[in-house]
Amino acid sequence: MASDLKPSDQRSACKPAFTELKLDGAERSETLAQIANGCEEWGFFQLVNHGIPLELLERVKKVCSDSYRLREAGFRASEPVRTLEALVDAERRGEEVAPVDDLDWEDIFYIHDGCQWPSDPPAFKETMREYRAELRKLAERVMEAMDENLGLDRGSIKAAFSGDGRHEPFFGTKVSHYPPCPRPDLITGLRAHTDAGGVILLFQDDRVGGLEVLKDGQWTDVQPLAGAIVVNTGDQIEVLSNGRYRSAWHRVLPMRDGNRRSIASFYNPANEATISPAAVASGGGEAYPKYVFGDYMDVYAKQKFQAKEPRFEAVKAVAPKSSPAA
Template identity: 65%
Template sequence: MAIPVIDFSKLDGKERTEVLAQIANYCEEWGFFQLVNHGIPVELLERVKKVSSECYKLREEGFKNSEPVQKMNKMLEEEAAGSTAQRLNDVDWEDVFTLQDDNRWPSNPPEFKETMMEFRRELKKLAEKILEIMEENLGLEKDHIKKAFTCDGEYEPFFGTKVSHYPPCPRPELVPGLRAHTDAGGVILLFQDDKVGGLQVLKDGHWFDVQPLADAIVVNTGDQIEAVSNGKYKSAWHRILAKHDGNRRSIASFYNPCYRAVIGPAPSLQNDGELYPEFVFGDYMNVYQKEKFGEKEPRFAKVKKAEKFGDKE
Protein backbone atom coordinates (compact mmCIF):
# COMPACT_ATOMS: atom_id res chain seq x y z
CA MET A 1 0.00 0.00 0.00
CA ALA A 2 1.40 3.39 -1.03
CA ILE A 3 1.33 6.49 1.16
CA PRO A 4 -1.28 8.95 -0.20
CA VAL A 5 -0.03 11.59 -2.66
CA ILE A 6 -1.78 14.93 -3.20
CA ASP A 7 -1.32 17.34 -6.10
CA PHE A 8 -1.26 20.53 -4.05
CA SER A 9 -1.62 22.78 -7.08
CA LYS A 10 -5.24 21.64 -7.43
CA LEU A 11 -6.11 23.33 -4.15
CA ASP A 12 -6.53 26.65 -5.96
CA GLY A 13 -8.62 25.26 -8.80
CA LYS A 14 -11.99 23.69 -9.41
CA GLU A 15 -10.90 20.54 -7.53
CA ARG A 16 -10.37 22.43 -4.25
CA THR A 17 -13.23 20.66 -2.44
CA GLU A 18 -11.85 17.27 -3.43
CA VAL A 19 -8.32 18.17 -2.29
CA LEU A 20 -9.60 19.47 1.06
CA ALA A 21 -11.48 16.22 1.58
CA GLN A 22 -8.38 14.19 0.73
CA ILE A 23 -6.26 16.09 3.23
CA ALA A 24 -8.92 15.69 5.93
CA ASN A 25 -9.15 11.97 5.28
CA TYR A 26 -5.40 11.44 5.26
CA CYS A 27 -4.98 13.41 8.50
CA GLU A 28 -7.58 11.18 10.13
CA GLU A 29 -6.59 7.83 8.63
CA TRP A 30 -2.83 8.08 8.13
CA GLY A 31 -1.32 11.12 9.81
CA PHE A 32 1.03 11.06 6.77
CA PHE A 33 0.73 12.13 3.14
CA GLN A 34 2.95 13.44 0.36
CA LEU A 35 2.59 16.70 -1.54
CA VAL A 36 3.64 17.21 -5.15
CA ASN A 37 3.40 20.54 -7.01
CA HIS A 38 3.60 22.22 -3.61
CA GLY A 39 5.05 25.49 -4.89
CA ILE A 40 8.65 25.15 -3.68
CA PRO A 41 10.84 25.63 -6.79
CA VAL A 42 12.54 22.48 -8.08
CA GLU A 43 15.69 24.52 -8.63
CA LEU A 44 15.80 25.27 -4.88
CA LEU A 45 15.21 21.62 -4.01
CA GLU A 46 18.15 20.63 -6.23
CA ARG A 47 20.37 23.13 -4.42
CA VAL A 48 19.24 21.73 -1.07
CA LYS A 49 20.19 18.22 -2.19
CA LYS A 50 23.60 19.46 -3.32
CA VAL A 51 24.56 21.42 -0.22
CA SER A 52 23.28 18.81 2.22
CA SER A 53 25.23 16.08 0.42
CA GLU A 54 28.39 18.17 0.40
CA CYS A 55 27.89 19.01 4.07
CA TYR A 56 27.57 15.34 4.97
CA LYS A 57 30.79 14.47 3.13
CA LEU A 58 32.57 16.88 5.48
CA ARG A 59 31.01 15.09 8.46
CA GLU A 60 31.42 11.52 7.22
CA GLU A 61 34.67 10.78 9.02
CA GLY A 62 33.19 12.05 12.26
CA PHE A 63 30.31 9.59 12.03
CA LYS A 64 32.82 6.71 11.98
CA ASN A 65 33.71 7.66 15.56
CA SER A 66 30.09 8.04 16.72
CA GLU A 67 28.45 5.98 19.45
CA PRO A 68 26.37 3.72 17.16
CA VAL A 69 29.39 2.86 15.01
CA GLN A 70 31.55 2.16 18.05
CA LYS A 71 28.85 -0.07 19.57
CA MET A 72 28.36 -1.90 16.27
CA ASN A 73 32.10 -2.47 15.81
CA LYS A 74 32.46 -3.80 19.35
CA MET A 75 29.53 -6.16 18.91
CA LEU A 76 30.85 -7.47 15.59
CA GLU A 77 34.25 -8.08 17.18
CA GLU A 78 32.58 -10.03 19.98
CA GLU A 79 30.51 -11.95 17.43
CA ALA A 80 33.67 -12.91 15.54
CA ALA A 81 35.04 -14.24 18.83
CA GLY A 82 31.98 -16.46 19.30
CA SER A 83 29.37 -14.30 21.03
CA THR A 84 25.81 -13.93 19.73
CA ALA A 85 25.08 -10.47 18.30
CA GLN A 86 22.27 -8.63 20.10
CA ARG A 87 20.21 -5.91 18.45
CA LEU A 88 21.17 -2.35 19.48
CA ASN A 89 17.92 -0.78 20.62
CA ASP A 90 19.27 2.29 22.41
CA VAL A 91 21.01 4.10 19.53
CA ASP A 92 20.12 5.27 16.01
CA TRP A 93 22.24 4.80 12.87
CA GLU A 94 21.96 8.49 12.06
CA ASP A 95 24.23 11.47 11.47
CA VAL A 96 22.22 14.53 12.49
CA PHE A 97 22.37 18.23 13.29
CA THR A 98 19.69 20.89 13.73
CA LEU A 99 19.11 24.33 12.25
CA GLN A 100 17.30 27.13 14.06
CA ASP A 101 17.38 30.84 13.45
CA ASP A 102 19.56 31.41 16.51
CA ASN A 103 22.01 28.50 16.53
CA ARG A 104 25.31 27.94 14.74
CA TRP A 105 25.07 26.66 11.18
CA PRO A 106 27.72 24.82 9.15
CA SER A 107 30.00 27.24 7.29
CA ASN A 108 30.87 24.70 4.59
CA PRO A 109 29.96 24.41 1.83
CA PRO A 110 29.85 28.22 1.55
CA GLU A 111 26.37 28.29 -0.02
CA PHE A 112 24.85 26.00 2.64
CA LYS A 113 23.45 28.70 4.91
CA GLU A 114 21.97 30.87 2.16
CA THR A 115 20.32 27.86 0.50
CA MET A 116 18.89 26.41 3.69
CA MET A 117 17.60 29.79 4.90
CA GLU A 118 15.71 30.19 1.63
CA PHE A 119 14.41 26.63 1.89
CA ARG A 120 13.23 27.14 5.47
CA ARG A 121 11.34 30.30 4.49
CA GLU A 122 9.47 28.37 1.81
CA LEU A 123 8.74 25.49 4.16
CA LYS A 124 7.41 27.77 6.88
CA LYS A 125 4.96 29.34 4.43
CA LEU A 126 3.86 25.87 3.32
CA ALA A 127 3.39 24.73 6.93
CA GLU A 128 1.18 27.73 7.69
CA LYS A 129 -0.90 27.05 4.60
CA ILE A 130 -1.38 23.46 5.74
CA LEU A 131 -2.46 24.67 9.18
CA GLU A 132 -5.05 26.93 7.52
CA ILE A 133 -6.39 23.90 5.63
CA MET A 134 -6.59 21.90 8.85
CA GLU A 135 -8.50 24.74 10.52
CA GLU A 136 -10.95 24.86 7.62
CA ASN A 137 -11.43 21.09 7.60
CA LEU A 138 -11.92 20.99 11.37
CA GLY A 139 -14.41 23.88 11.29
CA LEU A 140 -12.17 26.17 13.36
CA GLU A 141 -11.94 29.91 12.91
CA LYS A 142 -9.04 31.10 10.75
CA ASP A 143 -5.70 31.23 12.61
CA HIS A 144 -7.04 29.32 15.62
CA ILE A 145 -4.04 26.94 15.63
CA LYS A 146 -1.54 29.68 14.82
CA LYS A 147 -2.86 31.82 17.68
CA ALA A 148 -2.65 28.86 20.05
CA PHE A 149 0.91 28.13 18.92
CA THR A 150 2.04 31.75 19.41
CA CYS A 151 0.19 32.82 22.59
CA ASP A 152 -2.12 34.98 20.47
CA GLY A 153 0.78 36.40 18.46
CA GLU A 154 2.90 37.34 21.48
CA TYR A 155 5.69 34.93 20.49
CA GLU A 156 6.97 33.31 17.32
CA PRO A 157 6.22 29.63 16.72
CA PHE A 158 9.20 27.32 17.05
CA PHE A 159 10.51 26.37 13.62
CA GLY A 160 13.44 23.98 13.55
CA THR A 161 15.05 21.83 10.87
CA LYS A 162 16.74 18.49 11.45
CA VAL A 163 19.29 17.55 8.77
CA SER A 164 20.01 13.82 8.82
CA HIS A 165 21.85 11.23 6.81
CA TYR A 166 21.58 7.49 7.31
CA PRO A 167 24.88 6.03 6.08
CA PRO A 168 25.26 2.47 4.79
CA CYS A 169 25.14 0.03 7.70
CA PRO A 170 27.13 -3.25 7.75
CA ARG A 171 24.38 -5.10 9.67
CA PRO A 172 21.07 -3.22 9.32
CA GLU A 173 19.15 -6.00 11.07
CA LEU A 174 21.04 -5.17 14.27
CA VAL A 175 20.30 -1.44 14.65
CA PRO A 176 17.47 0.99 13.84
CA GLY A 177 18.07 3.90 11.51
CA LEU A 178 15.74 5.86 13.81
CA ARG A 179 13.61 4.23 16.48
CA ALA A 180 9.81 4.28 16.22
CA HIS A 181 8.20 7.42 17.67
CA THR A 182 5.56 10.07 17.16
CA ASP A 183 6.61 13.69 16.69
CA ALA A 184 6.05 16.04 19.61
CA GLY A 185 5.08 19.18 17.72
CA GLY A 186 2.61 20.50 15.20
CA VAL A 187 3.14 20.03 11.48
CA ILE A 188 6.26 18.31 10.15
CA LEU A 189 7.50 18.77 6.58
CA LEU A 190 10.04 16.25 5.33
CA PHE A 191 12.19 16.46 2.22
CA GLN A 192 13.39 12.88 2.02
CA ASP A 193 15.75 11.06 -0.31
CA ASP A 194 14.21 10.38 -3.70
CA LYS A 195 16.20 7.17 -4.25
CA VAL A 196 17.02 5.52 -0.91
CA GLY A 197 13.99 4.45 1.10
CA GLY A 198 13.73 3.44 4.73
CA LEU A 199 10.98 5.62 6.23
CA GLN A 200 7.95 3.65 7.39
CA VAL A 201 4.63 4.65 9.00
CA LEU A 202 2.46 2.45 11.22
CA LYS A 203 -1.18 2.02 10.20
CA ASP A 204 -3.64 -0.56 11.49
CA GLY A 205 -0.84 -2.54 13.10
CA HIS A 206 1.28 -2.78 9.95
CA TRP A 207 4.37 -0.86 8.81
CA PHE A 208 4.12 0.75 5.36
CA ASP A 209 6.95 2.26 3.34
CA VAL A 210 6.83 5.99 2.63
CA GLN A 211 7.87 5.60 -0.97
CA PRO A 212 10.63 7.89 -2.31
CA LEU A 213 9.10 10.41 -4.71
CA ALA A 214 11.13 13.02 -6.57
CA ASP A 215 10.65 16.62 -5.34
CA ALA A 216 7.79 15.68 -2.99
CA ILE A 217 7.33 17.00 0.53
CA VAL A 218 6.11 14.46 3.09
CA VAL A 219 3.70 15.92 5.66
CA ASN A 220 2.87 14.40 9.01
CA THR A 221 0.98 15.61 12.06
CA GLY A 222 2.49 15.76 15.53
CA ASP A 223 1.15 15.31 19.03
CA GLN A 224 0.03 18.95 19.34
CA ILE A 225 -2.32 18.69 16.36
CA GLU A 226 -3.75 15.54 17.94
CA ALA A 227 -4.44 17.51 21.12
CA VAL A 228 -5.93 20.58 19.38
CA SER A 229 -8.19 18.37 17.25
CA ASN A 230 -9.26 16.45 20.38
CA GLY A 231 -8.02 13.25 18.81
CA LYS A 232 -9.67 13.59 15.40
CA TYR A 233 -6.22 13.88 13.79
CA LYS A 234 -3.73 11.39 15.22
CA SER A 235 0.04 11.75 15.26
CA ALA A 236 1.41 8.69 13.50
CA TRP A 237 4.11 6.30 14.66
CA HIS A 238 7.00 6.18 12.21
CA ARG A 239 10.53 4.85 12.03
CA ILE A 240 13.53 4.66 9.71
CA LEU A 241 15.23 1.41 8.82
CA ALA A 242 19.00 1.18 8.55
CA LYS A 243 20.12 0.14 5.06
CA HIS A 244 23.06 -1.87 3.82
CA ASP A 245 23.38 0.19 0.65
CA GLY A 246 22.86 3.87 -0.07
CA ASN A 247 23.16 6.99 2.04
CA ARG A 248 19.69 8.29 2.82
CA ARG A 249 19.08 12.06 3.05
CA SER A 250 16.34 13.30 5.37
CA ILE A 251 15.57 16.98 6.07
CA ALA A 252 12.66 17.40 8.46
CA SER A 253 11.29 20.80 9.49
CA PHE A 254 9.04 21.20 12.52
CA TYR A 255 6.41 23.93 12.88
CA ASN A 256 5.75 23.76 16.62
CA PRO A 257 4.16 25.90 19.32
CA CYS A 258 6.35 28.33 21.24
CA TYR A 259 7.37 26.88 24.58
CA ARG A 260 4.92 29.09 26.52
CA ALA A 261 1.93 28.15 24.38
CA VAL A 262 -1.07 26.63 26.15
CA ILE A 263 -2.33 23.73 24.06
CA GLY A 264 -5.62 21.93 24.42
CA PRO A 265 -8.68 20.77 22.47
CA ALA A 266 -10.45 23.48 20.48
CA PRO A 267 -13.77 24.22 22.28
CA SER A 268 -15.84 23.46 19.19
CA LEU A 269 -14.34 19.94 19.00
CA GLN A 270 -15.31 18.89 22.51
CA ASN A 271 -18.71 17.41 21.65
CA ASP A 272 -17.64 14.08 23.11
CA GLY A 273 -15.90 15.71 26.05
CA GLU A 274 -12.36 16.98 26.46
CA LEU A 275 -10.31 13.91 25.64
CA TYR A 276 -6.93 15.66 26.05
CA PRO A 277 -5.69 17.86 28.90
CA GLU A 278 -4.80 21.50 28.53
CA PHE A 279 -1.06 21.96 29.04
CA VAL A 280 1.95 24.17 28.42
CA PHE A 281 3.97 23.02 25.42
CA GLY A 282 7.29 23.56 27.20
CA ASP A 283 6.14 21.18 29.93
CA TYR A 284 5.15 18.64 27.30
CA MET A 285 8.60 18.87 25.72
CA ASN A 286 10.26 18.28 29.08
CA VAL A 287 8.41 14.97 29.26
CA TYR A 288 8.90 14.14 25.58
CA GLN A 289 12.66 14.56 25.68
CA LYS A 290 12.82 11.78 28.26
CA GLU A 291 10.15 9.55 26.74
CA LYS A 292 10.34 10.17 22.97
CA PHE A 293 10.38 6.49 22.08
CA GLY A 294 7.65 5.48 24.52
CA GLU A 295 3.87 5.52 24.19
CA LYS A 296 2.39 8.99 23.75
CA GLU A 297 -0.67 8.53 26.00
CA PRO A 298 1.38 8.63 29.25
CA ARG A 299 3.02 11.85 28.05
CA PHE A 300 -0.37 13.56 27.76
CA ALA A 301 -1.31 12.21 31.19
CA LYS A 302 1.74 13.81 32.80
CA VAL A 303 1.11 17.37 31.67
CA LYS A 304 -1.60 19.78 32.70
CA LYS A 305 -2.19 23.48 32.27
CA ALA A 306 0.09 25.44 34.60
CA GLU A 307 -0.46 28.86 36.10
CA LYS A 308 2.75 29.99 34.47
CA PHE A 309 5.37 28.50 32.18
CA GLY A 310 7.25 25.60 33.74
CA ASP A 311 5.04 25.21 36.83
CA LYS A 312 3.57 21.81 37.65
CA GLU A 313 0.49 21.07 39.70
Protein backbone atom coordinates in the same frame (compact mmCIF):
# COMPACT_ATOMS: atom_id res chain seq x y z
CA MET B 1 -6.08 8.95 -7.10
CA ALA B 2 -2.38 8.09 -7.00
CA SER B 3 -0.66 6.42 -4.05
CA ASP B 4 2.45 7.43 -2.17
CA LEU B 5 2.84 4.52 0.24
CA LYS B 6 3.32 0.97 -0.82
CA PRO B 7 3.20 -2.14 1.36
CA SER B 8 6.37 -3.14 3.15
CA ASP B 9 7.48 -6.73 3.52
CA GLN B 10 5.41 -6.82 6.71
CA ARG B 11 2.21 -7.29 4.74
CA SER B 12 0.57 -3.88 5.03
CA ALA B 13 -1.98 -3.47 2.26
CA CYS B 14 -3.34 0.07 2.75
CA LYS B 15 -2.22 2.93 0.54
CA PRO B 16 -2.91 6.57 1.49
CA ALA B 17 -2.97 9.09 -1.32
CA PHE B 18 -0.68 11.96 -2.12
CA THR B 19 -2.21 15.28 -3.05
CA GLU B 20 -1.43 18.28 -5.20
CA LEU B 21 -1.65 21.37 -3.02
CA LYS B 22 -4.33 23.23 -4.98
CA LEU B 23 -6.23 25.31 -2.46
CA ASP B 24 -7.70 27.70 -4.98
CA GLY B 25 -10.15 27.10 -7.80
CA ALA B 26 -12.20 24.10 -8.82
CA GLU B 27 -9.90 21.47 -7.27
CA ARG B 28 -9.94 23.02 -3.80
CA SER B 29 -12.55 20.64 -2.37
CA GLU B 30 -10.71 17.56 -3.62
CA THR B 31 -7.42 18.81 -2.17
CA LEU B 32 -9.01 19.48 1.22
CA ALA B 33 -10.60 16.02 1.20
CA GLN B 34 -7.26 14.36 0.44
CA ILE B 35 -5.53 16.27 3.22
CA ALA B 36 -8.31 15.31 5.63
CA ASN B 37 -7.95 11.65 4.67
CA GLY B 38 -4.18 11.76 5.13
CA CYS B 39 -4.52 13.36 8.56
CA GLU B 40 -7.35 11.15 9.80
CA GLU B 41 -6.35 7.78 8.37
CA TRP B 42 -2.56 7.90 8.39
CA GLY B 43 -1.08 10.98 10.00
CA PHE B 44 1.12 11.07 6.87
CA PHE B 45 0.65 12.24 3.30
CA GLN B 46 2.83 13.52 0.45
CA LEU B 47 2.42 16.87 -1.29
CA VAL B 48 3.26 17.36 -4.94
CA ASN B 49 2.95 20.60 -6.97
CA HIS B 50 3.38 22.38 -3.64
CA GLY B 51 4.85 25.54 -5.12
CA ILE B 52 8.45 25.12 -3.93
CA PRO B 53 10.73 25.45 -6.98
CA LEU B 54 12.31 22.15 -7.97
CA GLU B 55 15.52 24.05 -8.67
CA LEU B 56 15.63 25.06 -5.00
CA LEU B 57 15.03 21.47 -3.90
CA GLU B 58 17.95 20.35 -6.06
CA ARG B 59 20.18 22.93 -4.40
CA VAL B 60 19.03 21.72 -0.97
CA LYS B 61 19.98 18.16 -1.91
CA LYS B 62 23.43 19.31 -2.97
CA VAL B 63 24.33 21.47 0.02
CA CYS B 64 23.08 18.86 2.51
CA SER B 65 24.95 16.05 0.78
CA ASP B 66 28.10 18.20 0.62
CA SER B 67 27.68 18.99 4.30
CA TYR B 68 27.54 15.30 5.19
CA ARG B 69 30.72 14.59 3.22
CA LEU B 70 32.46 17.06 5.52
CA ARG B 71 31.01 15.23 8.56
CA GLU B 72 31.47 11.66 7.34
CA ALA B 73 34.76 11.03 9.15
CA GLY B 74 33.15 12.17 12.38
CA PHE B 75 30.29 9.72 11.92
CA ARG B 76 32.73 6.85 11.36
CA ALA B 77 34.16 7.62 14.81
CA SER B 78 30.72 8.03 16.48
CA GLU B 79 29.22 5.93 19.25
CA PRO B 80 26.76 4.03 17.00
CA VAL B 81 29.60 2.93 14.72
CA ARG B 82 31.86 1.94 17.62
CA THR B 83 29.02 0.05 19.29
CA LEU B 84 28.13 -1.86 16.12
CA GLU B 85 31.77 -2.74 15.48
CA ALA B 86 32.05 -4.07 19.04
CA LEU B 87 28.96 -6.25 18.52
CA VAL B 88 30.32 -7.64 15.27
CA ASP B 89 33.68 -8.39 16.90
CA ALA B 90 31.93 -10.19 19.77
CA GLU B 91 29.90 -12.21 17.30
CA ARG B 92 33.07 -13.26 15.49
CA ARG B 93 34.43 -14.54 18.80
CA GLY B 94 31.39 -16.76 19.09
CA GLU B 95 29.60 -14.67 21.70
CA GLU B 96 25.85 -14.21 21.66
CA VAL B 97 24.83 -10.62 20.81
CA ALA B 98 21.52 -8.76 20.90
CA PRO B 99 20.42 -5.82 18.72
CA VAL B 100 21.04 -2.34 20.16
CA ASP B 101 17.76 -0.68 21.16
CA ASP B 102 18.95 2.69 22.47
CA LEU B 103 21.06 4.09 19.61
CA ASP B 104 20.27 5.32 16.10
CA TRP B 105 22.40 4.85 12.97
CA GLU B 106 22.05 8.52 12.09
CA ASP B 107 24.20 11.60 11.57
CA ILE B 108 22.24 14.75 12.45
CA PHE B 109 22.47 18.46 13.07
CA TYR B 110 19.79 21.10 13.68
CA ILE B 111 19.34 24.57 12.26
CA HIS B 112 16.94 27.26 13.44
CA ASP B 113 16.99 31.01 13.79
CA GLY B 114 18.69 30.93 17.19
CA CYS B 115 21.66 28.67 16.43
CA GLN B 116 24.86 28.84 14.42
CA TRP B 117 24.58 27.28 10.97
CA PRO B 118 27.36 25.50 9.08
CA SER B 119 29.37 27.86 6.89
CA ASP B 120 30.80 25.06 4.77
CA PRO B 121 29.82 24.34 2.05
CA PRO B 122 29.67 28.06 1.20
CA ALA B 123 26.19 27.89 -0.35
CA PHE B 124 24.63 26.14 2.65
CA LYS B 125 23.39 29.18 4.58
CA GLU B 126 21.87 31.02 1.64
CA THR B 127 20.22 27.89 0.24
CA MET B 128 18.77 26.69 3.53
CA ARG B 129 17.57 30.16 4.50
CA GLU B 130 15.63 30.35 1.23
CA TYR B 131 14.34 26.78 1.63
CA ARG B 132 13.19 27.29 5.22
CA ALA B 133 11.26 30.43 4.26
CA GLU B 134 9.39 28.43 1.60
CA LEU B 135 8.74 25.54 3.99
CA ARG B 136 7.40 27.83 6.68
CA LYS B 137 4.87 29.32 4.26
CA LEU B 138 3.92 25.82 3.12
CA ALA B 139 3.40 24.67 6.71
CA GLU B 140 1.04 27.59 7.33
CA ARG B 141 -0.94 26.76 4.18
CA VAL B 142 -1.28 23.17 5.36
CA MET B 143 -2.41 24.34 8.80
CA GLU B 144 -5.05 26.56 7.22
CA ALA B 145 -6.35 23.53 5.31
CA MET B 146 -6.48 21.63 8.60
CA ASP B 147 -8.37 24.56 10.18
CA GLU B 148 -10.99 24.38 7.46
CA ASN B 149 -11.33 20.61 7.62
CA LEU B 150 -11.74 20.75 11.40
CA GLY B 151 -14.37 23.49 11.23
CA LEU B 152 -12.07 26.06 12.86
CA ASP B 153 -11.62 29.69 11.92
CA ARG B 154 -8.81 30.29 9.48
CA GLY B 155 -5.55 30.76 11.36
CA SER B 156 -6.73 28.98 14.52
CA ILE B 157 -3.87 26.49 14.70
CA LYS B 158 -1.27 29.19 14.05
CA ALA B 159 -2.90 31.34 16.73
CA ALA B 160 -2.77 28.49 19.23
CA PHE B 161 0.90 27.88 18.44
CA SER B 162 1.73 31.57 18.94
CA GLY B 163 -0.37 32.22 22.02
CA ASP B 164 -2.71 34.41 19.94
CA GLY B 165 0.28 36.25 18.48
CA ARG B 166 2.11 36.93 21.72
CA HIS B 167 4.96 34.50 20.98
CA GLU B 168 6.84 33.27 17.93
CA PRO B 169 6.13 29.63 16.99
CA PHE B 170 9.27 27.51 16.80
CA PHE B 171 10.44 26.52 13.32
CA GLY B 172 13.42 24.18 13.29
CA THR B 173 15.05 21.93 10.72
CA LYS B 174 16.83 18.64 11.30
CA VAL B 175 19.33 17.56 8.63
CA SER B 176 19.95 13.81 8.77
CA HIS B 177 21.93 11.21 6.90
CA TYR B 178 21.64 7.47 7.34
CA PRO B 179 24.89 6.06 5.94
CA PRO B 180 25.18 2.48 4.64
CA CYS B 181 24.89 0.08 7.57
CA PRO B 182 26.78 -3.24 7.38
CA ARG B 183 24.51 -4.94 9.93
CA PRO B 184 20.98 -3.52 9.85
CA ASP B 185 19.83 -6.47 11.94
CA LEU B 186 21.77 -5.14 14.94
CA ILE B 187 20.78 -1.45 15.08
CA THR B 188 17.97 0.91 14.04
CA GLY B 189 18.24 3.85 11.67
CA LEU B 190 15.86 5.90 13.83
CA ARG B 191 13.77 4.33 16.58
CA ALA B 192 9.98 4.35 16.36
CA HIS B 193 8.39 7.50 17.80
CA THR B 194 5.73 10.13 17.27
CA ASP B 195 6.77 13.75 16.77
CA ALA B 196 6.22 16.08 19.71
CA GLY B 197 5.26 19.21 17.83
CA GLY B 198 2.77 20.44 15.27
CA VAL B 199 3.26 20.03 11.52
CA ILE B 200 6.35 18.30 10.17
CA LEU B 201 7.46 18.71 6.56
CA LEU B 202 10.01 16.21 5.32
CA PHE B 203 12.07 16.44 2.16
CA GLN B 204 13.25 12.85 2.03
CA ASP B 205 15.69 11.08 -0.25
CA ASP B 206 14.01 10.26 -3.55
CA ARG B 207 16.16 7.17 -4.17
CA VAL B 208 16.97 5.58 -0.82
CA GLY B 209 13.98 4.42 1.23
CA GLY B 210 13.73 3.33 4.83
CA LEU B 211 11.00 5.55 6.29
CA GLU B 212 8.03 3.57 7.57
CA VAL B 213 4.74 4.57 9.20
CA LEU B 214 2.70 2.36 11.54
CA LYS B 215 -0.97 1.81 10.70
CA ASP B 216 -3.28 -0.83 12.13
CA GLY B 217 -0.35 -2.60 13.74
CA GLN B 218 1.69 -2.95 10.54
CA TRP B 219 4.63 -0.97 9.17
CA THR B 220 4.28 0.53 5.70
CA ASP B 221 6.94 2.10 3.49
CA VAL B 222 6.74 5.81 2.77
CA GLN B 223 7.98 5.27 -0.75
CA PRO B 224 10.35 7.98 -2.07
CA LEU B 225 8.67 10.29 -4.55
CA ALA B 226 10.79 12.77 -6.49
CA GLY B 227 10.03 16.42 -5.68
CA ALA B 228 7.44 15.63 -3.00
CA ILE B 229 7.22 16.96 0.54
CA VAL B 230 6.06 14.43 3.13
CA VAL B 231 3.76 15.93 5.78
CA ASN B 232 2.98 14.34 9.12
CA THR B 233 1.07 15.53 12.14
CA GLY B 234 2.68 15.76 15.57
CA ASP B 235 1.28 15.31 19.06
CA GLN B 236 0.06 18.92 19.31
CA ILE B 237 -2.18 18.58 16.25
CA GLU B 238 -3.64 15.44 17.84
CA VAL B 239 -4.48 17.45 20.96
CA LEU B 240 -5.88 20.50 19.13
CA SER B 241 -8.09 18.22 17.01
CA ASN B 242 -9.15 16.29 20.14
CA GLY B 243 -7.86 13.06 18.60
CA ARG B 244 -9.46 13.43 15.18
CA TYR B 245 -5.97 13.78 13.68
CA ARG B 246 -3.59 11.29 15.30
CA SER B 247 0.17 11.67 15.41
CA ALA B 248 1.62 8.63 13.68
CA TRP B 249 4.36 6.30 14.86
CA HIS B 250 7.18 6.19 12.35
CA ARG B 251 10.75 4.93 12.10
CA VAL B 252 13.70 4.73 9.73
CA LEU B 253 15.29 1.40 8.87
CA PRO B 254 19.04 1.24 8.26
CA MET B 255 20.08 0.20 4.76
CA ARG B 256 23.08 -1.81 3.60
CA ASP B 257 23.32 0.22 0.40
CA GLY B 258 22.78 3.90 -0.23
CA ASN B 259 23.14 6.96 1.96
CA ARG B 260 19.69 8.24 2.89
CA ARG B 261 19.29 12.02 3.12
CA SER B 262 16.44 13.48 5.18
CA ILE B 263 15.60 17.14 5.87
CA ALA B 264 12.72 17.49 8.35
CA SER B 265 11.29 20.90 9.29
CA PHE B 266 9.11 21.27 12.37
CA TYR B 267 6.47 23.99 12.81
CA ASN B 268 5.88 23.79 16.57
CA PRO B 269 4.16 25.90 19.21
CA ALA B 270 6.17 28.43 21.16
CA ASN B 271 7.31 27.01 24.48
CA GLU B 272 5.02 29.49 26.25
CA ALA B 273 1.92 28.60 24.23
CA THR B 274 -0.97 26.86 25.94
CA ILE B 275 -2.30 23.83 24.05
CA SER B 276 -5.71 22.22 24.52
CA PRO B 277 -8.46 20.77 22.32
CA ALA B 278 -10.13 23.43 20.18
CA ALA B 279 -13.71 24.09 21.21
CA VAL B 280 -15.19 23.02 17.87
CA ALA B 281 -13.02 19.90 17.70
CA SER B 282 -13.83 18.83 21.26
CA GLY B 283 -17.58 19.01 20.83
CA GLY B 284 -17.93 19.59 24.54
CA GLY B 285 -15.89 16.57 25.59
CA GLU B 286 -12.14 17.10 25.82
CA ALA B 287 -10.06 13.92 25.58
CA TYR B 288 -6.75 15.72 26.28
CA PRO B 289 -5.53 18.04 29.04
CA LYS B 290 -4.66 21.72 28.81
CA TYR B 291 -0.95 22.42 29.27
CA VAL B 292 1.95 24.66 28.38
CA PHE B 293 3.95 23.31 25.43
CA GLY B 294 7.32 23.77 27.14
CA ASP B 295 6.13 21.43 29.91
CA TYR B 296 5.18 18.85 27.31
CA MET B 297 8.64 19.06 25.75
CA ASP B 298 10.23 18.41 29.15
CA VAL B 299 8.25 15.17 29.38
CA TYR B 300 8.82 14.25 25.73
CA ALA B 301 12.59 14.59 26.06
CA LYS B 302 12.54 11.74 28.57
CA GLN B 303 9.84 9.59 26.93
CA LYS B 304 10.25 10.15 23.17
CA PHE B 305 10.51 6.47 22.29
CA GLN B 306 7.81 5.33 24.70
CA ALA B 307 4.01 5.24 24.39
CA LYS B 308 2.56 8.71 23.90
CA GLU B 309 -0.52 8.34 26.11
CA PRO B 310 1.49 8.44 29.37
CA ARG B 311 3.10 11.66 28.14
CA PHE B 312 -0.30 13.37 28.10
CA GLU B 313 -1.00 12.06 31.58
CA ALA B 314 2.38 13.24 32.85
CA VAL B 315 1.98 16.74 31.46
CA LYS B 316 -1.53 16.89 32.90
CA ALA B 317 0.04 16.49 36.30
CA VAL B 318 2.50 19.36 35.82
CA ALA B 319 0.22 21.75 33.91
CA PRO B 320 -1.19 23.51 37.01
CA LYS B 321 2.36 24.47 38.00
CA SER B 322 2.83 26.45 34.78
CA SER B 323 1.32 29.75 33.87
CA PRO B 324 -1.82 29.25 31.76
CA ALA B 325 -1.06 32.51 29.99
CA ALA B 326 -0.04 31.67 26.43
